[in-house]
Structures are given as C-alpha cells and as structure tokens.
Amino acid sequence: xxxxxxxxxxxxxxxxxxxxxxxxxxxxxxxxxxxxxxxxxxxxxxxxxxxxxxxxxxxxxxxxxxxxxxxxxxxxxxxxxxxxxxxxxxxxxxxxxxxxxxxxxxxxxxxxxxxxxxxxxxxxxxxxxxxxxxxxxxxxxxxxxxxxxxxxxxxxxxxxxxxxxxxxxxxxxxxxxxxxxxxxxxxxxxxxxxxxxxxxxxxxxxxxxxxxxxxxxxxxxxxxxxxxxxxxxxxxxxxxxxxxxxxxxxxxxxxxxxxxxxxxxxxxxxxxxxxxxxxxxxxxxxxxxxxxxxxxxxxxxxxxxxxxxxxxxxxxxxxxxxxxxxxxxxxxxxxxxxxxxxxxxxxxxxxxxxxxxxxxxxxxxxxxxxxxxxxxxxxxxxxxxxxxx
Ligand SMILES: *[C@@H]1O[C@H](CO)[C@@H](O)[C@H](O)[C@H]1NC(C)=O
Ligand SMILES: *[C@@H]1O[C@H](CO)[C@@H](O)[C@H](O)[C@H]1NC(C)=O
Ligand SMILES: *[C@@H]1O[C@H](CO)[C@@H](O)[C@H](O)[C@H]1NC(C)=O
Ligand SMILES: *[C@@H]1O[C@H](CO)[C@@H](O)[C@H](O)[C@H]1NC(C)=O
Ligand SMILES: *[C@@H]1O[C@H](CO)[C@@H](O)[C@H](O)[C@H]1NC(C)=O
Ligand SMILES: *[C@@H]1O[C@H](CO)[C@@H](O)[C@H](O)[C@H]1NC(C)=O
Ligand SMILES: *[C@@H]1O[C@H](CO)[C@@H](O)[C@H](O)[C@H]1NC(C)=O
Ligand SMILES: *[C@@H]1O[C@H](CO)[C@@H](O)[C@H](O)[C@H]1NC(C)=O
Numbered sequence: 001x002x003x004x005x006x007x008x009x010x011x012x013x014x015x016x017x018x019x020x021x022x023x024x025x026x027x028x029x030x031x032x033x034x035x036x037x038x039x040x041x042x043x044x045x046x047x048x049x050x051x052x053x054x055x056x057x058x059x060x061x062x063x064x065x066x067x068x069x070x071x072x073x074x075x076x077x078x079x080x081x082x083x084x085x086x087x088x089x090x091x092x093x094x095x096x097x098x099x100x101x102x103x104x105x106x107x108x109x110x111x112x113x114x115x116x117x118x119x120x121x122x123x124x125x126x127x128x129x130x131x132x133x134x135x136x137x138x139x140x141x142x143x144x145x146x147x148x149x150x151x152x153x154x155x156x157x158x159x160x161x162x163x164x165x166x167x168x169x170x171x172x173x174x175x176x177x178x179x180x181x182x183x184x185x186x187x188x189x190x191x192x193x194x195x196x197x198x199x200x201x202x203x204x205x206x207x208x209x210x211x212x213x214x215x216x217x218x219x220x221x222x223x224x225x226x227x228x229x230x231x232x233x234x235x236x237x238x239x240x241x242x243x244x245x246x247x248x249x250x251x252x253x254x255x256x257x258x259x260x261x262x263x264x265x266x267x268x269x270x271x272x273x274x275x276x277x278x279x280x281x282x283x284x285x286x287x288x289x290x291x292x293x294x295x296x297x298x299x300x301x302x303x304x305x306x307x308x309x310x311x312x313x314x315x316x317x318x319x320x321x322x323x324x325x326x327x328x329x330x331x332x333x334x335x336x337x338x339x340x341x342x343x344x345x346x347x348x349x350x351x352x353x354x355x356x357x358x359x360x361x362x363x364x365x366x367x368x369x370x371x372x373x374x375x376x377x378x379x380x381x382x383x384x385x386x387x388x389x
Contacts, residue, residue, distance in 0.1 A: 328369050
C-alpha cells in the first residue's frame with residue numbers, strides 16, 4: 001500500500017516541481033532586477049565614513065594587476081611626465097577665453113560622431129576657448145587626424161597623455177593610487193576607465209581650474225560667468241530640493257575646497273564594483289554633507305562658495321526620458337511638441353544637453369527629432385552631421 005501511495009504521489013510531482021521551479025526563478029529574477037533598479041534610482045543620501053579604509057593593512061591580491069587592462073595609466077614615464085608642462089604651455093600661451101577639460105580613456109577608434117558633436121558645439125559656443133583632452137589614445141597620429149578639422153580652423157585643442165601619479169600628487173587620491181598600484185585595493189568590476197575618468201576630472205579641475213565636460217553632451221550656451229558650480233540631475237517634486245547631483249559638467253576654480261573633499265571621498269570610499277558610487281553618487285554625498293553645514297575635515301563650511309544649479313542647466317532631460325527626444329515626430333501634435341522642446345532647450349539657463357551615453361549608446365537619433373535639431377543648430381563644421389546609422 002505504502003508503495004502504491006508513493007507511486008501515486010510521484011505522478012503529480014513533475015507538475016509541482018515545475019511550478020516551484022518557475023516560482024523560484026521568478027522570485028530570483030525579481031530580486032535581481034529590483035536590486036539593480038534600486039541601485040540605479042537610490043538617491044544615496046546617506047554617508048558612510050570609512051576612515052580606516054586607507055589605513056587598513058593591505059590584503060595583497062597579486063592578481064589585481066591582471067584585472068587592470070589600463071594599468072599603464074597608473075605609472076609615469078618620460079612621455080606622461082610632459083603632461084603638466086604641455087598643459088601649462090597650452091593654457092598659458094593660448095589667450096584662452098575659458099579652459100575646458102575632457103577625458104578620453106578608451107581607444108581613439110571609439111571617439112565617434114557623438115563625441116565630435118560635443119567638440120563642435122563647445123567651439124561653436126566658445127570659439128576662443130582652449131580644450132585639454134586627457135587621453136593617451138588621442139595623443140597620437142590617429143588622434144591628430146580626428147582633431148585636425150578643428151586644429152585647421154585655428155581652434156585650440158590639446159590631446160595629451162595624462163600623468164595620473166603627477167595629477168594626484170599632494171591630494172588624498174595619492175595614497176589611493178599607491179594602493180591600486182600595489183594591488184592592495186581591489187579594482188572591482190566596473191570598467192576601470194569609467195572610474196579613472198571620475199578621478200581624472202576631479203584632479204584636473206583641482207590642479208588647473210576650469211570647466212569639465214563629459215563627451216556625451218551638446219553645448220548650447222556660453223559658459224562665461226559660471227563659477228564653482230555643479231548641477232542637479234533631479235529634484236524632489238514637492239520640496240524642490242535636489243535629490244541627485246551629477247559630475248558630467250563641473251566648473252571650479254583651482255584648489256577649490258569642494259574638489260579637495262571630492263578627492264578625499266574618492267580615496268576613502270572607492271568601490272570599483274558599484275556603478276556611480278565613485279561618480280554622481282560621490283558628488284551628491286559630499287555636497288549634501290557640506291550643505292548640512294558640516295564642512296569637512298579640512299575646510300570649514302564657510303570657506304565653501306559654490307552653486308548647485310537646477311536640472312535645467314546641465315541635465316534638462318533626465319536619462320529615462322532622453323530616448324523620447326531622439327524620435328522623429330509622427331504627426332502634427334508631436335511636431336509642435338518638438339518645436340516647444342527645442343525652444344525650451346535653447347532658452348537662457350540651459351547650458352548643455354547631456355545625452356546619457358550609458359542609456360543611449362545604441363539608440364538611433366532620428367532626423368527631425370529634438371536631439372537632431374539641436375545638434376544641427378549647434379554644429380560648427382557640420383560635415384559629419386548625419387543621423388542615419
Ligand atoms: C608611457 O606610459 C604610457 C601608459 O601610461 C604608455 O601608453 C606609453 O607608451 C609609455 N611611453 C613610453 C615612451 O614608454
Ligand atoms: C627617460 O628618462 C630617463 C631619465 O629619467 C632617461 O635616462 C631615458 O633616456 C629617457 N628615455 C627616453 C626614451 O627619453
Ligand atoms: C587675446 O584675446 C583678446 C580677446 O579675445 C584680444 O583682445 C587680445 O588681443 C588677445 N591677445 C593676444 C596676445 O592675442
Ligand atoms: C607637493 O607639495 C610639496 C610641498 O608643499 C611641493 O613642494 C610640491 O611641489 C608639490 N607637488 C605638486 C606636484 O604639487
Ligand atoms: C568603475 O566604474 C564602473 C561603473 O562606472 C564599474 O562598473 C567598475 O566596476 C568600476 N571599477 C573599476 C575598477 O573600473
Ligand atoms: C563667491 O563666488 C562668487 C563668484 O561665483 C563671488 O562673486 C563671491 O564674491 C564669492 N563670495 C565669497 C564670500 O567668496
Ligand atoms: C500622434 O502620435 C502619437 C504617437 O504616435 C499618438 O500617441 C498621438 O495620439 C497622435 N496624435 C494625433 C493627434 O494623431
Ligand atoms: C567625417 O566626414 C568625413 C568626410 O566628410 C569623413 O572622411 C570622416 O571619416 C567622418 N568622420 C567621422 C568620425 O564620421
């Protein structure tokens with residue numbers, strides 16, 4: 001009898017097992033999805049001070065170096081050591097109206113159309129500006145060919161291989177770099193170039209002062225008059241207070257105490273496996289702390305003098321709405337909406353349109369869309385302005 005009952009039960013277990021399998025898979029999927037969704041949206045307003053991180057006895061992962069394809073960038077050599085001299089000479093003799101900085105830490109072949117739009121719109125708005133691009137790949141014959149159309153027009157761009165050990169010298173990030181080099185710190189899993197770009201922009205503004213721009217922007221307006229400024233990418237709909245800042249566009253005087261704090265935070269809390277942690281979330285954490293009046297370990301809050309501009313300034317269209325303005329209008333109603341949006345973005349108070357590369361890398365920008373219109377209006381050379389791809 002017992003045997004029979006067992007065999008009876010067995011006939012129904014495949015269905016139950018299948019059901020449980022589906023249920024577990026669904027739960028797993030929801031958990032994984034929610035986690036990545038939350039880490040993306042989380043306003044990350046809490047701050048965890050890990051003061052012992054740098055002092056902790058190094059656990060040596062000798063394989064760390066192997067995980068670092070861009071390891072070269074951690075070291076100085078005869079060619080990188082010229083960086084500082086080249087930048088000073090370029091900015092010093094350039095009679096520049098403004099000093100702009102960008103980083104390009106990936107191969108020159110990936111410097112494409114959209115990056116050229118950033119350069120074109122930058123120089124359309126500032127023909128007398130000087131632009132330093134910290135980049136080993138563009139500091140080359142191939143890079144020269146990419147930039148030649150600008151250089152031939154007398155526009156001033158210096159692509160120079162950066163010297164990270166020099167740039168971080170005398171900042172909080174100097175010890176961080178030593179740990180990365182020795183393999184004492186885990187570089188994590190996010191592509192190194194993204195994190196280094198976060199660091200590089202901070203140290204360049206700290207050493208030289210000026211305006212940092214990501215390469216996925218369209219510049220819409222002259223930056224003259226902006227000083228010591230970061231932008232909010234989102235605000236609370238009720239309180240109107242910002243909920244998240246971003247570091248894709250920053251304007252700072254040389255040696256500004258807020259930059260010193262950003263660098264300190266970078267060195268203390270670096271986590272190479274969490275997207276945004278060392279970038280936009282870092283900027284938000286530090287500024288929130290300073291605004292709460294705490295100042296920092298090195299500066300009193302009263303010595304800070306900076307402005308947080310509303311989203312309209314640098315992030316007028318948030319990342320989850322950017323796709324919409326890349327689509328061409330389908331009917332008259334949408335055409336009018338495109339017109340209104342274009343004129344709103346051309347309005348005073350909007351300096352750049354950030355295109356959120358991470359979200360739109362594979363999106364097609366359609367002819368007639370808001371983005372296509374702005375790119376065409378703000379191009380300088382305009383040869384390569386074609387949207388089909
Ligand atoms: C200097 O180091 C960089 C990496 O940081 C490398 O790309 C470059 O080829 C080196 N140059 C020389 C002359 O060794
Ligand atoms: C690099 O610099 C060292 C001294 O710092 C010098 O001995 C060497 O010749 C230089 N190499 C090149 C290729 O310039
Ligand atoms: C520098 O630029 C300003 C205006 O952009 C111009 O008036 C001045 O003559 C320039 N000086 C030199 C030395 O080129
Ligand atoms: C670092 O600081 C020391 C002492 O203040 C100074 O002599 C040196 O020039 C600084 N180095 C850099 C690269 O700023
Ligand atoms: C750097 O940042 C990216 C995301 O921006 C992250 O995926 C990566 O793991 C980080 N770590 C390193 C070492 O690049
Ligand atoms: C703060 O900076 C602004 C320029 O952005 C300047 O006009 C003002 O005088 C500064 N205030 C202080 C107290 O330094
Ligand atoms: C215009 O097109 C959009 C999207 O295709 C649609 O939602 C909307 O109803 C259309 N409006 C009119 C007036 O046809
Ligand atoms: C830009 O257009 C020129 C021809 O006008 C072409 O040779 C060049 O490859 C284009 N560059 C890019 C990055 O598309």
